[in-house]
Amino acid sequence: MSLKDETLYATLTDEGQLTLPKVLRDELHLSAGDKVALRLRGGEVVLQPAARTPRDLSAFIGILKIEGSAEELISEMRHTPEERRDLQAATGQNRIIKRSGQ
Structure with missing residues (x-):
């Protein structure tokens, strides 16, 4: 399923949180703990995955031979x-x- 021109909805909680629909998380390759960048552009919110950084130093193990x-x-x-x-x-x-x- 392509999300181009598809409108998805999420409900804002009392704490100001949103749950992104699974199809959107899958399309953007997002998982729990990932960060997203939000920008206000022309009255709309633009969401995109933030630059990925290793979650801990174990990501660097074996990088240098x-x-x-x-x-x-x-x-x-x-x-x-x-x-x-x-x-x-x-x-x-x-x-x-x-x-x-x-």
Whole structure:
């Protein structure tokens, strides 16, 4: 069903809330918690989906592809390759690891 030129109705509650008809929510891909932008234009209210933003940081998980473990990455940020080699030799441990390709 196309909503072009279709008139839909909603009732304003005592609290000033409207429930958008499902067909309109579906057409605009809106779901609970989404924000909408309202503009007054020539005596009419224009409603459109607001710019979408991630709801929490979990949306960013996996966006950057980083090779190696967290330990390797931290070591790389804290130490030069020479410092990492010296620390490995001094401690006898592989805890400060050289990432592959270095």
